[in-house]
Amino acid sequence: MNLSVKHTKSQIIYITIEKQIYEGKLKAGEKLQSIRNIAKHFSSSISVVQSALRNLENDNLIEAKPGSGTFVKTLKFQNASKNVFLSLPSEGHIYEDFSQMLRNKLFERGFVPITVDYNQMISMSPASAFQKNIDEILRSGIRAVIVYGGSYWRHPFLEKHKGVRSVFLCHVDYSGKIPDRAVLLDHERAIYLTTAHLAANGRKKIILCTFKPNPRSLSPETFTRHHSTQFISGYDRALKEYNIASYRKIFYHTGIDINEDLLKKLMHAAEPPDAIVCDSDYHAMLFINSAIKLGIKIPEDISITGNYNTPWSELSPIKITSTCFDWEDLALNAVKLAIDDNSEHKIIYLKPILKIRKSSTV
Known part of the structure; x- marks a missing residue:
């Protein structure tokens, strides 16, 4: 909204x-608030809201x-070729x-992002009306679709819709095969970097803590390509390179089971670990919190690393060594591959860098 221009109440409601x-804050198919609630929010009359x-x-x-209400329309944009489905x-x-960064990059290039309910997009049985709306959007001549592959x-x-970019x-x-273009994170290298860092600093009993996808619900090919499987591949590569593979141990967590009891059990094993490589910063922080409560010193007694360099890596009581994309x-x-006329059918792998912090070095 241009604040230098004076708008009527109806225009303010419309623009908002x-x-x-x-911006995707109101998603396709989402129900708007009642007219009465909108009027209350904008300190306006019902007739002004109805006009907007x-x-x-x-x-x-x-x-x-x-009888149902007012909903965000899922199609009918004026220029479909300027729309990118997210x-x-x-x-x-x-x-x-x-x-938000991705939407801003599209706006900067003059394209309009169409954002829908991601939870419904990954449902194995999305509502038929929702699926119909998605099909209509994909048939409308949009520029491209940008998809999170997980x-x-x-x-x-x-x-x-095989013809859609x-x-x-x-x-x-x-x-x-990946049907078209892709920009992927090199998960294998991320865990390789943290494991190799620990090994280079003298750690020889390194545990990998990750989650395990259910192979009964995934094909063998899917299971092999899953990012958790790639974590294991990077872990194994580093162990082999530093000749410490004899200790190889993987703990498959559920997220909620990373606590004091687990860490106590690991540290009282016949061969306790001297380092834990975690699949995320959050899980690394859970281990660190448990260690502090148990009086285990980090990194003197055990080193811990995370992944993705999220705010948890800095918010943790002991700052976490992590990989950064x-x-x-x-x-x-992603935007270049989606909208440029001469963009190639290719797969780009983004390489991580290692951010070393106190959790892994004495």
Whole structure:
């Protein structure tokens, strides 16, 4: 909104809702608040709100459904070729900032991101009305689809729309070839870097702490390509390179089981570890909190590393050594592959760098 221009109350309501739609804060198919609540929020009259909603409906941004309410419209954008469909998580330390960064990069290039409910996108049985709306969008002549590849196997919606340009992000864990373009994180190298760092500093009994995808729900090819499997590959490579593979131990966590009891059990084993490589900074912090309560010194008694360089790596009581990816580079590459006419059908792997902090070095 241009604050130097004086707007009527109706225009302010229109511009605010329009902005929320284009920024993905109001998603396709999402129900708007009641007219009474909108009027209360803007300190306005019901008639003024109705006027704003009529204009939004005339511009094909919302639609009123008698008896149900008013919803964000899932299609009917004026210039479909300037739209880019986004299917990615927008919550959490990593993805909240990244999804906003990606939308901003598209806006800067003159494209409009269409953001939908990611939880429904990865549902194995999305609602039929939701699926119909997605199909309509993908048939509308949009510029491209940018897809977070995690859990895409649950709902491979592009199989019906093979002609649509697609860019997969971060990782891909479904069977078959990547259909088009991709910008992926090199998960194997990330865990290799942390494990090799520990080994180079004299640690010889290194445990990998990660989660295990259920092989019963994944094909063998999908299981092999899953990022947890890639973590294990990087861990094994470092152990072999430093000739300490005889100790190889992997703990498959559920997230909630990383606590004092677990760490006490690990440290009282016949061969206790001298380092733990974690699949995330959050899980590394859980180990650190448990160690502090048990009087275990970090890194003197045991070194701990994380992954992704999230705020947890700095917020932890002992700052965490972690791997770092350039998320802006990821966004720039994704947008380029999505909208540039001469972009190639290729897969880009982003290399991590190691951020060494107190949790791993004495």
